[in-house]
Amino acid sequence: MTRAHAGEAPLAWAAAHTPTALWNDSADPEELRRSIALGAVGATCNPVIALAAIRAHPDVWTPRLRALAAEHPTWGESALGWAAVEALSIDAAKLLEPAFAESGGRNGRLSIQTDPRLHRDVDALVEQAVAFARLAENIIVKIPATASGIAAMEEAAYRGVSINATLSFTVPQAIAVGEALERALDRRAADGLPDREFGHVVTIMGGRLDDWLKVWAARNRILTRPGTLDWAGVAALKQAYRVFRERGFRSRVLSAAFRTHLQWSELVGGDLVVSPPFDWQDRIDASRIPVAVRIDEPVDAGILDELLALSEFRRAYDVDGMAPEEFADFGAARHTLRQFLDADAQLDALVRDILVPAP
Template sequence: MNDENTTTTDALAAEGVSIWLDDLSRERIRSGGLNTLIAERGVVGITTNPTIFAAAVSKGTAYDEQIAALAGTSATADDVVFALTTADVAAACDILRPVYDRTGGYDGWVSIEVGAASAHDAAATVAEAQHLSAAIGRPNAFIKIPATVEGLDAIAETIGAGISVNVTLIFSLDRYRGVIDAYLTGLERAAAAGIDLTGIRSVASFFVSRVDTEVDRRLDAIGTEEARALRSQAGVANARLAYEVFEEAFASDRARRLLDQDANPQRPLWASTGVKDPALPDTFYVVELVAPGVVNTMPEKTLDAVFDHAVLRGDTVSGTAGAAREHLDALAALGISYDDVTATLEDEGVAKFVASGEELTATIATALQASRRGATTR
């Protein structure tokens, strides 16, 4: 229970959950809306993606001036995407810098993704991560790298260069173990190169609601009462098992050696926490995934719901691995393959990643052409 002076988001933070907003726009920055969410909703970080930026550019006029200026140059649509998104992320980093400083770098981060075309190209991913990091020039900018097989090598190399990484599109526990290994490998390389490990941070973004969407689709196809009873539980079970992996990995001798050199653990981040099934409570993927040391990145609609009416029950993750494992076993007994589900979701995730990048580029190309046409008629 919260006392009358404590908001639900305050109580969530007190349980050890960092609240990050899964949204960013220039209008939100300029209007002071982001500052309000930090002050009143307990937001201590931001994640972005190309779809978010495409929506921001297509609404309102906040980007018109910069697009018009770039339209007068030889800039391509890709150049403009880079300029607009890095400018927004740098501005958001500045707004969140007091949080970063107050928490010693634990929170106060803003994430930006590498380009979609790099998802299966480690060398291109590393080059773009370095380009983005240099352009933003802020210590509290996370570079998002997808957890593809090729991405693992890119993560290790990027961390080894001292660049902080938000690893995105994680669905399976085995891939998550690979992500942790890549992070530790990167830290070992950074240490060997004489880079101060205290400034290197990482989060591992484990997607939640998408798991339920795919598993529930398969359960509905089975259609039995037993199958229906298992709906809307796989995403939370998977995330709870991921937390067990996190705890075990960072208690290992290998991790301890790095932590003793003032390295930071790679924190689990719950992504895709907006409810897609209207039968579920709109705070479901927040309330059911409360644990110390995690991040929950929420769309504003979910954040508002949590603030307004979430009923917290304390830590809902620790000690739940056994039951979570039993749930996945029950799915397997019905013929639902965990490996196939997570492989499908990764393939779909990368495809959506590519599509959203193309959407953003197309949106910018249209705006750029319109600005150039307007300039020729004046």
């Protein structure tokens, strides 16, 4: 098994010696610059991340939002807030242009998420995705992995949009997205549309799957051995990666929503993307977490058996564990969507307080 030598920085070693791509789970330019120095070749943004980045730099965003308001005097808080998200994404995308050029478009991508309030409207998701794709050549658009969102992904991908699935926690979701992207690529080929590297990725938010299973187990008064549930997202990611390779999907699995270093260290060596927040990257390197090619190492059989005894984990792990109509009602999906919607509301409030400060 190939492994880093003592003293080597884990993230830099994995980036240099394996096909595993490191992305930064934030579009904050300061964090992204530091992450690029560790080997990052991509980044992501969503309503929660955008809100945090804008709040972290009031010296930058207060005058920018006021300028946007002066430029667009009829726009409300929501339109101005999303204009700020677009501006943040464009700024971050510029930092990734070298990686985009070097990889031929496979990496160097900046993910921007569609408005979560559109999650039930296929046509609106497609139109926003197409508009976002025009912001920069290296933009990749996040659409929720629900039945409506997957239909929107297929149509947007057919129209030439690079896709990143979000609100995605399970193997059946990842496979449904992978199949939709294959259909889109095949439709483009059949219609003679230009072939290029889209860099499509399919996220599994492994840590959020862990979180939900802990809530579900507690509600059902089920006890597991300490640490077992921390492997649920890892097991789902390994399973999805295996199926993607078996079926020859042209998209890559992406690991997001970190809760432990396992969501990176257990995936090293795979031709996939890992997207930790910068704080996790810093902690992994500072702690000199042991790094080796582990993507094909199975989860311990005893741990996997204990997980498979949980009906909610089987829904998330089995290839046919859920139908697309069930994706939006999965507990992790409902919880995360509510967080995204709440971040939208908080962004509206932040803009309101800048435009109409309290007396």
